[in-house]
Amino acid sequence: MSVLTAASTEIYESGDSALRVVAISETSEHNWLTVHGLADWLENCGAEGLHGAVPTYDSVLVEFDPILVSARQVRAFVKLGLLELGHTGESAHAPREFDVPVVYGGEYGPDLERVAEHQGISVEEVIRLHTHKTYTVRCLGAPAGSPMMDGPAFPKPVPRLKDPRLSVPAGAVAVAGRQAVIAPAVAPGGWCVIGQTPLSVLNIRREPLVPYKPGDILRFRQVGPEDFNEFLGMELEPLP
Amino acid sequence: MSGGILIQQPGNSVVTDLGRFRGPRFGLPVNGALDQYSARAANILAGNLDNDPLVEITALDFRMKANSDILIAVTGAPLTLTVGGRPSSQWEPVSVRAGETVSIRGIHRGLRAYVAVHGSIEAETLLGSVAPDTVVGFGLQLKEGTILLNRRSVGPVRQPYFDLPLFRLGLERPRMDSNLLVDVTDGPDVAEFGESGELLYTSEYAVSGRSNHIGLRLGGELPERTSSGEVLSRGVPVGAVEVPSREELLVLHRGRGVTAGYPVLAVVTSTGLDVLAQARPGDKVRFRKTTVAEATATHRRSRTQLETLRESVNTVFGLLGIGCRPQWQDLPVAACS
Incomplete structure (x- = not known):
């Protein structure tokens, strides 16, 4: 079980219903682990108004319902999720x-x-x-x-x-x-x-x-x- | 016994809902009703839940016959609605007697209309949504002879009741014409376009006939990307404005592939996407820059109107004894004791 400390990230507005989070560490593996860890965390956090997350290589698109939650609130969630990544120490599922x-x-x-x-x-x-x-x-x-x-x-x-x-x-x-x-x-x-x-x-x-x-x-x-x-x-x- | 609804002339119509919100996580677009406001309004007017399955009609004339008494609501682009040959109103509940034909003709100014049936209609789901996905080959495209099963029949409602000003209770019908004003916010990659990004706000664009639910193609003066180099595939939001070629601007709509490698210049707001859902080929589009905070406020105001409408509909339906809370009406007697 490896403890992942999240890579540094930048968060961009992407309209009124999405945010783009980009991991900007120098190793692509670290960025990938960060954005997928964050996507899993967001998926499981049960926050109202979050539709889901689309993680790719170095970024994750977080989609939400702007009626239920604001971009600012989602940004705060993302930051919390990134902090939590460093503490849960849960590795991803065993690869098949x-x-x-x-x-x-x-x-x-x-x-x-x-x-x-x-x-x-x-x-x-x-x-x-x-x-x-x-x-x-x-x-x-x-x-x-x-x-x-x-x-x-x-x-x-x-x-x-x-x-x-x-x-x-x-x-x-x-x-x-x-x-x-x-x-x-x-x-x-x-x-x-x-x-x-x-x-x-x-x-x-x-x-x-x-x-x-x-x-x-x-x-x-x-x-x-x-x-x-x-x-x-x-x-x-x-x-x- | 509901008897169902027989599709006599399908035109270009599907059964859809508000979208497959769990899809993007699995690489599927959200899809769903392109004009979300009109789709929600139709369901509310029919006493349904906002996300209930309903019919989306694009551009072409449509006819269906009710095999039992039903209650419907038609919203979206302006059109000619007749029920059993009688001219009827859009944006209000309409009673249809068993055997009567509902005819929708001459969709104009906008492109899409929505028909909700009280009690909603049966359709298969994928990841919790009935919305068609053309890429994976899922969904209910209506054909001549398709029978839609409505979940509940409603006895004929005496029309005088609906002379109550249901549709004058503050619901704003979206304004539609061939000059569209579409609000956008700065995209995450706006910096990559340098000063040319401003062209988006000073130019007028023409909607190409090659537009569809995946994206709208717009001709006009194009901003140019100043940076170069491969972009890693990233999740793209619905509403993303991209410049993939030298010919056209691409505005992604609800059928968009969830990942792509083009920089995102701007993102159309939720209300702006409803405007674009009604854009016809040849229509002119201008973009107006706004902020996320303002876009959210506008979106919330329009939703508040729908909530007000819902209360009015609930009140009127309650007086008429129409079950607008299906989950209560359908409970077996034993469950209530």
């Missing part, structure tokens, strides 16, 4: 692990070759680097609770597509900048799609809708196109 089978390239990963070319490495090397590391889910983002992760150890950041696709299929495994992601639902997207997992990630009949939480660990594993159908209909689930 997920194994994600991926078919790389071809129709499943239309941008694989483009990424390899831009990086100046082979397609095999892109796949090796992508499957080599373990990924921590940093936050749930748009669309539909996508697991946002720090990307593989590519030589260079990956540029976004100049013309974003109007539709990227569910299960698309994509990279952009220094980030990696899986698309839980069909949506437009400008990230480079290098593969696709046959597992279904999103299930709107279940709560939570996606199986992972920030802090959980994902690993990608290459499977062949002939294996794709074998996994179809199965859900992404944590390893026992």
Whole structure:
């Protein structure tokens, strides 16, 4: 159990119903732990009028009902929460692990070759680097609770597509900048799609809708196109 | 036996509520009625809870037939409302007899109308809300032949009672026209736009036809970001004003993706979002700078009006014997003894 002292933060007004809290310490890990710790604290503090918190990498958007609570009161709550972080010493939930089978390239990963070319490495090397590391889910983002992760150890950041696709299929495994992601639902997207997992990630009949939480660990594993159908209909689930 | 409500002409309509407030935490937008004031008013006028499911109609004509006696209220943009062929008023409770058709035609000046049914209607929920989410494919989009189940029937109310000045008890109908004034506060990234940020307040913008519940696209003189470099994905508030391209200003509405990497120049106030919910393609928008404190005060004043309306409605419904407290009316007799 680790005791987290909150990183220094700045709080910005974000309209009459939200505040943005940004952690500004020099280590990104510390910032991430701070904003997620704060989001959990706010979620559990039971304060009236707080709708919830959206934590990402170094920031958390705190949304509230301005009829029930004022921006000033929420600011005070946030400061209290940051102080409490240093004293509760409760670590986040124990991370669970997920194994994600991926078919790389071809129709499943239309941008694989483009990424390899831009990086100046082979397609095999892109796949090796992508499957080599373990990924921590940093936050749930748009669309539909996508697991946002720090990307593989590519030589260079990956540029976004100049013309974003109007539709990227569910299960698309994509990279952009220094980030990696899986698309839980069909949506437009400008990230480079290098593969696709046959597992279904999103299930709107279940709560939570996606199986992972920030802090959980994902690993990608290459499977062949002939294996794709074998996994179809199965859900992404944590390893026992 | 309620009999339900048969959708005869759906136009572009959905069942929604005030939104999925727990959604953003899970990466889902809040969604819900875009004009929150009109949606709340409709439910209050129908004797419902503010957050009860109701029908949101966007732009197109709509018709439904009541299979039992019901009580409805229609709010939002100006339109022509008839019930069983009789012209009827918006912004007040209206009795509909079994077999009668409710027709909504010619939505103008604004874009969206709301129909609340006393006792509200049944719909599936996701994270506690019936609001449609187009990205995850959830929600009840109405089709010809859809049958909405209303939770309670209300006997015909003799119209004379409603000659009581229900709708003159101080409820302000939102003013709608094609020149919109929208209040905003400084966004968290206003500094990134330097002096060009002022353009937002001196220019006039035109609403593009590519606007929807996710965001409004506005053409006009664009502020420019002076800083450069990748921005980390961050939670963006509903109402965020961004400049993602050189062509258009983007104002995010309730269907917005919860995270994005563009700097936020300004944020539209809660009341300003209701104004934008009624913006039609081609309408002109001007932005006015305000403070969070003032925006909150304005928002609270408008809510106070709705609370006053609720009291009036409760009083009138009480006199007429219409159950405006469903949780009491529906209690089994045994629970009261």
